[in-house]
Amino acid sequence: MKRLTALFLSLMFVFSLAACGNTQGDSNQKTGSTVESTKSKSSAQTDPTMEPESLEKKTEGNPEGAEGKTLVVYFSMPETTEPDNMTQEEDNSVVVIDGEVLGNTQYVAYVIRENTGADIFRIEPVTPYPTDHDTLVDLAAQEQDDNARPAIKDSIENMEQYDTIFVGYPNWWGDMPMILYSFFDEYDFSGKTIIPFNTHGGSGFSNTISTIAELEPDANVNQDGFTVSRNNVQDAEPDIIAWLNNL
Numbered sequence: 516m517k518r519l520t521a522l523f524l525s526l527m528f529v530f531s532l533a534a535c536g537n538t539q540g541d542s543n544q545k546t547g548s549t550v551e552s553t554k555s556k557s558s559a560q561t562d563p564t565m566e567p568e569s570l571e572k573k574t575e576g577n578p579e580g581a582e583g584k585t586l587v588v589y590f591s592m593p594e595t596t597e598p599d600n601m602t603q604e605e606d607n608s609v610v611v612i613d614g615e616v617l618g619n620t621q622y623v624a625y626v627i628r629e630n631t632g633a634d635i636f637r638i639e640p641v642t643p644y645p646t647d648h649d650t651l652v653d654l655a656a657q658e659q660d661d662n663a664r665p666a667i668k669d670s671i672e673n674m675e676q677y678d679t680i681f682v683g684y685p686n687w688w689g690d691m692p693m694i695l696y697s698f699f700d701e702y703d704f705s706g707k708t709i710i711p712f713n714t715h716g717g718s719g720f721s722n723t724i725s726t727i728a729e730l731e732p733d734a735n736v737n738q739d740g741f742t743v744s745r746n747n748v749q750d751a752e753p754d755i756i757a758w759l760n761n762l
């Protein structure tokens with residue numbers, strides 16, 4: 516009888532361990548990781564802009580100090596900060612969420628951050644770009660002709676702690692803005708996963724994903740990046756979340 520009870524108890528123990536293992540496995544699958552770190556103070560969090568309240572975090576992020584953290588890096592060039600009386604060009608370059616004016620790519624970056632618990636870093640030039648549309652368009656074309664490498668204002672400390680990096684940018688003249696080339700020159704992405712996302716006025720990614728793969732031959736560049744027209748950015752949150760869940 517005693518032996519039967521002991522056998523029964525051992526079986527119960529094994530089953531309960533298996534059940535714990537499954538629970539953890541499920542939550543990892545859904546969230547990518549288990550502990551919240553969205554608001555953690557990271558050296559990478561140099562974007563001081565308050566995010567709109569509507570961007571609620573739907574999954575949890577990496578454990579503090581854990582290996583293999585996720586980072587969202589983006590460049591975005593909203594051409595105004597005023598939510599009212601925009602010109603057509605200004606309107607094209609921003610979304611207004613809860614009365615706050617965000618660049619198109621900036622908004623996508625925020626949604627990714629909120630749904631992955633990643634840290635975030637905004638690429639900003641040492642010399643600010645002009646907000647006047649025509650001047651900006653001309654300058655961007657000139658930078659492309661010159662194969663320029665505009666200097667980036669801040670830097671990402673402890674890049675080695677990140678193994679997955681979402682990289683977002685607007686399409687400029689059928690390519691990435693040249694400051695993205697500065698970014699890829701500056702950091703070593705060997706062994707890391709790069710997941711591109713972009714916003715555009717009709718051209719999608721152009722060839723930018725191949726370009727990134729050429730610039731970073733030792734990285735794993737995800738070919739299924741997220742791209743959205745500036746006309747649809749405002750309503751893109753469900754699509755971004757669906758894309759994230761498929762990654």
Ligand SMILES: Cc1cc2nc3c(=O)[nH]c(=O)nc-3n(C[C@H](O)[C@H](O)[C@H](O)COP(=O)(O)O)c2cc1C
Pocket residue numbers: 590591592593594607608609617618619620621651652653655656684685686687688689690714715716717718719744745
């Ligand atoms: C300098 C410049 C060049 C652009 N060139 C293109 C282009 O070649 N193809 C395209 O689809 N959109 C182009 N656009 C439109 C932007 O990609 C689009 O408005 C984008 O959503 C802006 O994102 P942002 O607000 O994050 O800067 C260009 C915009 C600017 C300012």
